[in-house]
Amino acid sequence: MPDLNAIKAEAKRLLAEGVVEVVVAFKPGDTPLHPQPAFFTNVDEVENLVYDGLCQNNLATFLTRLPKTKKVGMLVRGCENRSVNALVVEKQKSRENLYLVGIPCEGIIDWRKIVERAGEAVLAVNENNYVVEIETRDEHFTFSKNELLHDSCLRCVHPTPLSADILIGEALPEGNLAIARKAVEEFEAQTIEDKYAWFQKEAERCIRCYACREACPMCYCTECFVDHIEPRWTESGATPAGMQGWHIVRAFHQTARCTDCGACERACPMDIKMTYLTEKLNHDMINKYNFEAGLDTQTLPPFATVTLDDKNRFMA
Amino acid sequence: MSLKPKIALFQCQWCLYSPTDQEWVDSQLPENIHLIKTPCTGRINPLYVLNAVQGGADGVMISGCLPEQCHFKTGNMAARRQLEEFNDFLDYIGYEKSRMRFVWLDLQDRGIIQKRLAQFEKDLEALGQASNLVTRVKVAEGGQNA
Numbered sequence: 001m002p003d004l005n006a007i008k009a010e011a012k013r014l015l016a017e018g019v020v021e022v023v024v025a026f027k028p029g030d031t032p033l034h035p036q037p038a039f040f041t042n043v044d045e046v047e048n049l050v051y052d053g054l055c056q057n058n059l060a061t062f063l064t065r066l067p068k069t070k071k072v073g074m075l076v077r078g079c080e081n082r083s084v085n086a087l088v089v090e091k092q093k094s095r096e097n098l099y100l101v102g103i104p105c106e107g108i109i110d111w112r113k114i115v116e117r118a119g120e121a122v123l124a125v126n127e128n129n130y131v132v133e134i135e136t137r138d139e140h141f142t143f144s145k146n147e148l149l150h151d152s153c154l155r156c157v158h159p160t161p162l163s164a165d166i167l168i169g170e171a172l173p174e175g176n177l178a179i180a181r182k183a184v185e186e187f188e189a190q191t192i193e194d195k196y197a198w199f200q201k202e203a204e205r206c207i208r209c210y211a212c213r214e215a216c217p218m219c220y221c222t223e224c225f226v227d228h229i230e231p232r233w234t235e236s237g238a239t240p241a242g243m244q245g246w247h248i249v250r251a252f253h254q255t256a257r258c259t260d261c262g263a264c265e266r267a268c269p270m271d272i273k274m275t276y277l278t279e280k281l282n283h284d285m286i287n288k289y290n291f292e293a294g295l296d297t298q299t300l301p302p303f304a305t306v307t308l309d310d311k312n313r314f315m316a
Numbered sequence: 317m318s319l320k321p322k323i324a325l326f327q328c329q330w331c332l333y334s335p336t337d338q339e340w341v342d343s344q345l346p347e348n349i350h351l352i353k354t355p356c357t358g359r360i361n362p363l364y365v366l367n368a369v370q371g372g373a374d375g376v377m378i379s380g381c382l383p384e385q386c387h388f389k390t391g392n393m394a395a396r397r398q399l400e401e402f403n404d405f406l407d408y409i410g411y412e413k414s415r416m417r418f419v420w421l422d423l424q425d426r427g428i429i430q431k432r433l434a435q436f437e438k439d440l441e442a443l444g445q446a447s448n449l450v451t452r453v454k455v456a457e458g459g460q461n462a
Contacts, residue, residue: 188408196410196448225363233363240451241370252362252405255398280408284401303401306393311383314396315420 001127002103002169004051010101010166011046011073020073020099024062026055032125033111037062051075053109053127053145058263060084060217064092071097077105079261081161082294083217086257086301092220095297102164104172106130107145107153108262112271114148117141152262152275155180162295177286180260184283187276199244205270206243208236212250212274215267218257225249251277256285256301259294320348321374321440323433326364328357328380330387331421337429349433357381358391362402369411370452375440379419379429410448414439 011023027038027048035055039062040046059074060083066072072093076084081100088095114122114134124135132148134141146154157175161167187195210226213219225233226246234249235242251274258278265275285291289302325345332338345351350373354360357380368376378399386392396418407413419432 192407192410192412192448195408199409234367235452239453241453244449244451245366245370248366248405248409249363252402255401255405277405277408281401281405284404288401303394303398306390306397308383308393310393310397314400314418315383 001052001106001129004049006168007051007075007101007103008046008049010168011040011049011075012043014073014099014101015040015043015046020071022066022070023049023073023075023101024059025049025075026051026057032122033114051103052125053107053132053148054111054125056108056111056150056263056266058083058215058217058261060087061215061263063087063098063217064220068093069097071099073099073101075103076100076161076164077103077108078156078159078161079105079259080217081164082158082259083261085163085294085297086218086259087220088297089294089300090257100161100164100166102161102167104160104167104169105153105156106159106172107149107156108266109145109148110150110266113150117143117148150262150266151273152260152265152279155183155260155279157292158295163297180279181283183276184280187280199247200240202272202274203243203247204240205272206238206246207270208238208242208246209269211267211269212264215263216254217261217263218254219250247272247274247277250274251281254278255281256289256291256303257293258282320346321437321443321445322372323349323375323377323436323440324352324365324368324373325349325433326352326354326357326360326376326378328387328392329353329355331357331379331381332429333421333423334426337425337427341429348437356386356388356391357395357399358386358388360395360399362398365399365402365416366406367452369406369446369449372446372450372452374415374443374446375436376416377419377433377436378417379421379432382420382422385423406449411446412443414443415446 014020014023023040026035028050029036033054035050037057037059058080060080087093118134118136118141121137122134126133130145132143132145157177160171226236234245260282262275291302332341365376380392383393403413403416417436
């Protein structure tokens, strides 16, 4: 785990020296399992700052909700850094107005996996050196962190922020792309009926609360396609067509923009598996265009560029 | 299959240059083919395709101009990138890849679209009726208030 005091010291320095106007990070939440995103605007508040594996939000979400010209300091992990880069590519924020405090990420703990193993009455969670200790009212549990990691963190490729202004802690080794690719290929190998049955089973639990949209840093349209009334693009009720349409188009809008942070899945109150959709699109983008979202702040995503070289592929 | 497969034909308004073909597409299409004419293939949002699929189309055909002959320079290439990926994506979810087909049409082509449609229809008949992803509530005959 990165040193919390070092993070606090850096946040204080940024605010005291006027480098940024606000630092976006986490503060303790109502329960030990849910630290909350927080906006620190003066030095005294920074004492409240926390950071651990349970900080599950993607903070880049708040980038598009703050004024464009505001100088923002932000705690970023690998995926958040890539989301920020992707937003800079899409001109949602200028990189000069950002100061990124990078944290090499050891993975985000899925709170559902804790609840599954230890029950809901968790009093305290302590995390040290890839070991997680959980206190409940009557019991004490010890788990290895890998056991509790969120699925998208298990296949993470870039845990270390790629373009942070300062890195707190040691850089971690890169992950293995083959792990994620294997999952996609295994799913692809199923029959069409099985694939549809799985999708149907996941989509039919949707209650259309759009928590996934709110949690996603790349979903920043002022008017989402599902909110259009005239023309109505898709059924807006919790009907089969509406639920499936939402998940298909939500995922497809993330093509070559998704950084696979998994915030959508963690935000879902119905525990719908949806990163398997964006994961497929990410891997197609790597295979076809050798493009991964958010690796730098210049390269345009494949759908925003066109080359005539394509024609050889499409004419065949 | 007793009935002919339902096909949604998305057509770029510039790609059928021959007046007789255009006339045929505009007024003599068989009943099982539904024409959606767009200003360019680049205007085809994947949402439109999804709407066709959810509404019960057994196949989707997209016809556009040759790569270098787009009226808007690059509209067809941009569309092809998106729609090809959308096709792969729908296959991943459960709508067979072969139910979507792209046609490049040349300015000099005559009578191609009919042949391609006939071939596509034959292939779709072999595949059978689409059942996956067909979920949209049918609008009552005569409009929503009927």
